[in-house]
Amino acid sequence: MPPTDFRQPRLRLRLCPGLLLAVLPGLPGFGATPVMVTLPAQSSGAEMQKALDSLPPGGELILGAGTYEITQPLLLRHDGMTMRGRGGATILHLADQAECPVVVLGPPMTERSHPAAHLRLADLVIDGNRKNQKAEGWRSAGSGPAINNNGVQIWNVTDAVVEHVVCCRCRSGGLVTVEVRRLRVSDYDAFDNQFDGLACYQTQQSRFAGLRLHDNLAAGISLDLEFDHNWISNAVLSGNDLGVFMRDSRDNWFQGLTICKSRHDGVFMAQTASLTAQGWQYAPDTECVGNRFENLVVNDCGGKAFQVNDSSCRENTISGAHFQGNLLGGLAEPTVNLVRVRELVDR
Helix, strand or coil, rough: CCCCCCCCCCEEEEEEEEEEEECCCCCCCEEECEEEEECCCCHEEEEEEEEHHHCCCEEEEEECCCCEEEECEEECCHHHHEECCCCCHHHECCCCCCCCCCEEEECCCCEEEEEEEEEEEEEEEEEEHHHCCCCCEEEEECCCEEECCCCEEEEEECCCEEEEEEECCCCCCCCCEEEECEEEEEEEEEEEECCCCCCEEEEEEEEEEEEEECCCCEEEEEEEEEEEEEECCCCCCCCCCEEEEECEEEECEEEEEEEEEECCCEEEECEEEEEEEEEECCCCCCCCCCCCCCEEEEECCCCCCECCCCCCCCEEEEEEEEEEEEEECEECCCCCCCCEEEEEEEE
């Protein structure tokens, strides 16, 4: 047995009121263990934000079981941060008339020089308490887009992870992304949100898997600005106003989506248009092009199974699809054979 080296670093515990901080320095052959901060449910939002801002790269804020009352958004604004809970036992509840998002992943609101990277949110429930919020909007992200009262807002971020998260009863959307690359979302639930369960803008090279989006007042999934080269798989969208709403979306792969009981269409695809003094005008280069739908099931919707609204939406493919019981029919196109179809059962 090698001799004991008392110079080796040891576990150090530092206790603060309501907070346990454990730091284990790097050991030979093992590398550094992340700094982990644990907060109990009676912690204030200010204490939570202070703990987040104190984390070094690779650090984690761990929320215990219980309900945390949120009056200001929790900001993950520095690289390499994680915030996670204890699954369904950890609830972030937006306080009455807080009028803000619950969690924001991204750099400080007034800084846009470079994106934040390697952020992670996991294992918790977000309750937006929408019936006790008066307004949808919160504030502008510096010179960037407005941030609404969403459950999770991700903006100006690369290489982030969201997993095992529920967003419900938010005054705006559940999970909303803006200016995002290489995001990975898995095992995500969204229901009873005022607008969309998942909404993505200026989002590229990202993967969304294991989605359960139901009973949202707008779309299950809304893709509305530069949603390109992404993959959405194994998703169930039920009881939303629309299943998938998409404009300005290119070269995305949708695999294994089941859409049922939408109040209107299962999938609605269009080019972006705006009302001007001369009437409705299409925005150039905002059509949906090159999207693939594989193993798509659309049943029992109040509109069409798959509505292509504009003939500019081209080179899209549907394969291995099954449409049944949709009130206004299956595939609808402004031009015959606009969508390439392989193995479609339409009843």
